[in-house]
Amino acid sequence: MTSETPITIPTTEQIRRAPKALLHDHLDGGLRPATIIELARETGYEGLPEPDDADRLETWFRESADSGSLERYLETFSHTCAVLQTRDALARVAAECAEDLAADGVVYAEVRYAPEQHLEKGLTLEQVVEAVNEGFREGERRARAAGNRIRVGALLTAMRHAARALEIAELANRYRDLGVVGFDIAGAEAGYPPTRHLDAFEYLKRENNHFTIHAGEAFGLPSIWQALQWCGADRLGHGVRIIDDIHVPDGAHSGEGDEGGPSGVSAARSGEVKLGRLASYVRDKRVPLELCPTSNLQTGAASSYAEHPIGLLRRLHFRATVNTDNRLMSGTSMSTEFEHLVRTFRYTLDDMQWFTVNAMKSAFIPFDERLAMINEVIKPGYAELKAEWLFHAAAPEPPLTSGSGESQS
Numbered sequence: 001m002t003s004e005t006p007i008t009i010p011t012t013e014q015i016r017r018a019p020k021a022l023l024h025d026h027l028d029g030g031l032r033p034a035t036i037i038e039l040a041r042e043t044g045y046e047g048l049p050e051p052d053d054a055d056r057l058e059t060w061f062r063e064s065a066d067s068g069s070l071e072r073y074l075e076t077f078s079h080t081c082a083v084l085q086t087r088d089a090l091a092r093v094a095a096e097c098a099e100d101l102a103a104d105g106v107v108y109a110e111v112r113y114a115p116e117q118h119l120e121k122g123l124t125l126e127q128v129v130e131a132v133n134e135g136f137r138e139g140e141r142r143a144r145a146a147g148n149r150i151r152v153g154a155l156l157t158a159m160r161h162a163a164r165a166l167e168i169a170e171l172a173n174r175y176r177d178l179g180v181v182g183f184d185i186a187g188a189e190a191g192y193p194p195t196r197h198l199d200a201f202e203y204l205k206r207e208n209n210h211f212t213i214h215a216g217e218a219f220g221l222p223s224i225w226q227a228l229q230w231c232g233a234d235r236l237g238h239g240v241r242i243i244d245d246i247h248v249p250d251g252a253h254s255g256e257g258d259e260g261g262p263s264g265v266s267a268a269r270s271g272e273v274k275l276g277r278l279a280s281y282v283r284d285k286r287v288p289l290e291l292c293p294t295s296n297l298q299t300g301a302a303s304s305y306a307e308h309p310i311g312l313l314r315r316l317h318f319r320a321t322v323n324t325d326n327r328l329m330s331g332t333s334m335s336t337e338f339e340h341l342v343r344t345f346r347y348t349l350d351d352m353q354w355f356t357v358n359a360m361k362s363a364f365i366p367f368d369e370r371l372a373m374i375n376e377v378i379k380p381g382y383a384e385l386k387a388e389w390l391f392h393a394a395a396p397e398p399p400l401t402s403g404s405g406e407s408q409s
């Protein structure tokens, strides 16, 4: 982009229509509330806190997840996992997930879940993976029929408090190129360092496979350091606490740019902001950060959107991406996450494109397929929105100019 590019702060409708790429979304954190109620009836699960009313159930999930503690947040998943114990339930929820993401303008998604949490009624690990894959393919078909295009890949998660990581890593490898694109570990961070699962990570590295690790969410720099330097993670699930290794003079913490507009890098260049060794490594090596702003507010990793580190990380040109984490527990969607960021940091369509291209570059599918998504879907989609803005939108004021550079990631 040139310095002539007008600032195009998108409307809610444009945010929804803009092509988006999602790297961090949990299948068991994104069920439709009405589906949970139906599945509970069908499968005889009697533990739902609001068994009769989808709106009340939706509110219950959001409020319960709002505790400020990751451990309490994670307790809500006992209800979603309870209704995801049959082949049909898993396939249905996966199909609805793909449909919902596509309707929200997501064109590429990596959706994760822990197969080991879906074995209570006798399914095997393989049956779980096949049911979910089948559901994703069905959801992609339904989305296409509705005029939306999406590609969904699965990430298999191992729970960090359990001891099945190697087994799940082997499963991910077995289903590679068959709908599974990588591996993850999740669950409570405190007391369960990622190094407990070194055998799984070493196995995946030997197999040239990809993995991300939930790190730097509830726990700080040591967890990020271990995930990268001991385990060899390709990406960081959250990684938001990398902010602890970035030293900012008082008053400069907000993501709003000063001289350079919302996307300016002036503070970084002027030397006011100092990066420690780990933060430098993460930025210089282009380690993707799967940032999930609303989820972070709920678990206490950040105190407001304005103070969320994503503003600074974007300004400093970290490989930052925007994600939902758990759409049900956070009452969110990709559009909602971007809506908060656009209103808070005055992000433009160029900024949205930057985050989206960052995510696509960091995806676990092959390079040529990533490139095709960027060049054939994402860039044309943003170009179309920007052209509409220039030629049709009733711009209230003459355009300002912006220096946001989409080519830098």
Ligand SMILES: O=c1[nH]cnc2c1ncn2[C@H]1C[C@H](O)[C@@H](CO)O1
Pocket (backbone or CB within 6 Å): 026, 027, 028, 029, 070, 074, 077, 081, 112, 113, 114, 117, 157, 186, 187, 188, 214, 217, 295, 325, 326
């Ligand atoms: O944000 C999270 N941090 C750690 N673990 C999480 C988070 N969101 C969901 N999980 C857990 C709960 C789910 O049951 C599991 C697999 O999707 O992953």
Ligand SMILES: [Zn+2]
Pocket (backbone or CB within 6 Å): 024, 026, 186, 214, 237, 325
């Ligand atoms: Zn997560």
